[in-house]
Amino acid sequence: MTAKLMLTTLLPLVADLSRDLPESERYRRLLHALRTLFPCDAAALLRLDGEWLVPLAVDGLSLDTLGRRFKVSEHPRFEFLLSSPGPTRFPSNCELPDPYDGLVEGLGEHLEVHDCMGCPLFVDEQPWGLLTLDALDSKRFEPIELDDLQAFASLAAATVKVVQRIEHLALRVEDEQQRAESYRQAHDSPDKELIGQSLPHKRLLEEIALVGSSELTVLITGETGVGKELVAQAIHAASPRADKPMISLNCAALPDTLVESELFGHVRGAFTGATQDRRGKFELANGSTLFLDEVGELSLAVQAKLLRVLQSGQLQRLGSDQEHRVDVRLIAATNRDLAEEVRSGRYRADFYHRLSVYPLRVPALRERGRDVLLLSGFFLEQNRSRLGLGSLRLSADAQAALLHYDWPGNVRELEHLIARSALKALGRCTTRPRILTLTAADLDLPVNTEGADVVEVEMPVQIAGDLRHATDNFQRQLISACLERHQHNWARAARELGMDRANLGRLAKRLGLK
Incomplete structure (x- = not known):
């Protein structure tokens, strides 16, 4: 050299x-x-x-x-x-x-x-x-x-x-040593990582960083399987309370008779089976963060008691008149439309507004474009290790199938699909392969009968002008959407569009995109 x-x-x-x-x-x-x-x-x-x-x-x-x-x-x-x-x-x-x-x-x-x-x-x-x-x-x-x-x-x-x-x-708003410790804890296991490069995902990470350093109550919304608990963990890890563990409770996993005991604790004799005093989740989370998952499932009676704790910071254990003061930062999550629940009378308006001081929506997987391939890589490596393979990868038609699918079950559905497909594909091999390639047939995804495609272009309701003008508009939108998915990597965009790189450049220049 x-x-x-x-x-x-x-x-x-x-x-x-x-x-x-x-x-x-x-x-x-x-x-x-x-x-x-x-x-x-x-x-x-x-x-x-x-x-x-x-x-x-x-x-x-x-x-x-x-x-x-x-x-x-x-x-x-x-x-x-x-x-x-x-x-x-x-x-x-x-x-x-x-x-x-x-x-x-x-x-x-x-x-x-x-x-x-x-x-x-x-x-x-x-x-x-x-x-x-x-x-x-x-x-x-x-x-x-x-x-x-x-x-x-x-x-x-x-x-x-x-x-x-x-x-x-x-990150100067936070103490450097505390931040370093929270970063280490958040990455002890790759299972707790938020992976993605799409614009919706990047915006989510920006909001997590913004609200994480505050003490605001956060209401995380989104479809089932998008990773709301991971988002809650990331908010806690970005907070001044990250040196203490986040306490979690799934509100849908317990009957009403036990939710109050789990949240507020109880004293001995408060109910049948209460043989000793017990602290609830709020007291365990004192000085830290409490994450309430499926908060839309709480009854109106429990909502009223929770509202009092959020307003005053004071609670009473079941069966006791003694007040306990707690300092808890609350993060809640739901896949329900709580505003609609309020309008229908199934949810308290005052409790809803207390929860949604900072609403944070987690995007669905179908909104995140090529993030599905990055997440697939994460799950492929997990299963490669679990199955003892040299390499576990996706064929080109498998990648296309993943990009075309709507993912009603979101990231959780993708995780289960990769694990199931890898195991079935390995089981069909007569000899153990060093590299196992998953094809579209291995994934066995249902066909999207509504004609969804990896390239989503919003067509105008009315097309004005001649055919050349309409064609140019369509090509302009198609190329712009493709470039956005590939972070403006022209070579990759050309490959997806099936064009020569130079020809794509000339076309883009004529359309005013360069």
């Missing part, structure tokens, strides 16, 4: 350190520079989070890779790279399984003999993550000096440090 090429490629990255850029854009530019200096077919930046590696940016790998969480102990190549002090190039005949097997874009077969190298990243002398490079040519990386990759890794670590400093400034 010439010094001129190195300098020309790295100078823009150095300049970026002083610019205000989104985290995703910084990492995208970083991988672009990496592939310029070290030509490869796939590159990735992964952050170490406990015993997991979390992909932050990928280039040349399938989109669902960003939704995966790689357990280090299950991937020997990652484990070896993390234990190395500097860059490593694996021999082309290395027998260690490659974690990207089946994930390289355009490769529909095993990663047999190929070239693979990687480098650990250190921030403040602590291991932070990995840079990885893969090439289908087994001799691609022979001319590369490992010192050159180490120099690039140092700049990558500086980029990461800038991103971290910007994040800390954005």
Whole structure:
């Protein structure tokens, strides 16, 4: 590698350190520079989070890779790279399984003999993550000096440090040590992570960050299976109360006779079976957060008692006249339309308004576009590990089927579908495969008889003008919607539209989109 090429490629990255850029854009530019200096077919930046590696940016790998969480102990190549002090190039005949097997874009077969190298990243002398490079040519990386990759890794670590400093400034309203602890707790398990890149999902994350630092009561609404409890956990994790555990209660899981005892506690002898004093959820959540799921199922009598606690912060255990004062931040969730319940007389208006100080709607999965593929990647990796497979992936027709489906059961339905389909597909194999590919037939999704499509374009009620004008309007909306789904990646948009990249650019220019 010439010094001129190195300098020309790295100078823009150095300049970026002083610019205000989104985290995703910084990492995208970083991988672009990496592939310029070290030509490869796939590159990735992964952050170490406990015993997991979390992909932050990928280039040349399938989109669902960003939704995966790689357990280090299950991937020997990652484990070896993390234990190395500097860059490593694996021999082309290395027998260690490659974690990207089946994930390289355009490769529909095993990663047999190929070239693979990687480098650990250190921030403040602590291991932070990995840079990885893969090439289908087994001799691609022979001319590369490992010192050159180490120099690039140092700049990558500086980029990461800038991103971290910007994040800390954005969270200055909270104590830094408390925030770091809540971040660690929230990521102890990837099961608690909110995954997505769509605009509706990003808006949801922005609202979580906004309301999380406040003490406002939050009412989370949304369809069944969208992840309302995960949103509640994220709000708590972003709050000043995150150092204490969030207390939860599913209001639909208990009869009215037991809900009051669960919420407010009881004293011995308050009812048959009350053999000793017991604190309720409100007292257990004192100084922390109480999450009431399915709050729309509460009876009018319980609503009235809850309203008193919310207004005064005081409660009485069942069977007792003694007052207990509590300091609780309340988060509630429901899939019911509580405003309609109020109008019909089935819900107290004063209680509803006390709950919905900050209403927060969780978008349905069908509103989140290609997030379904990222979430699929997350669930595929979970089931790959559970089933002991080398790789578990989706075929192109399976991805299309997932994008076309309406998802009435939302994320929960997707989770169950992936688990069920993987198990059934494995059961049909006569010999245990190293890579298991799920097809559309494996998913067995019902056909959408209403003609829903991955490309949703709102057609005008009246089309004015001639055919050329109407056609241009349609093409303009179609291309704009496709670009939005792909975060304005023109190459990917062209592939989805079945067009040459240059032809799409010329058409967009004629339509006034460029």
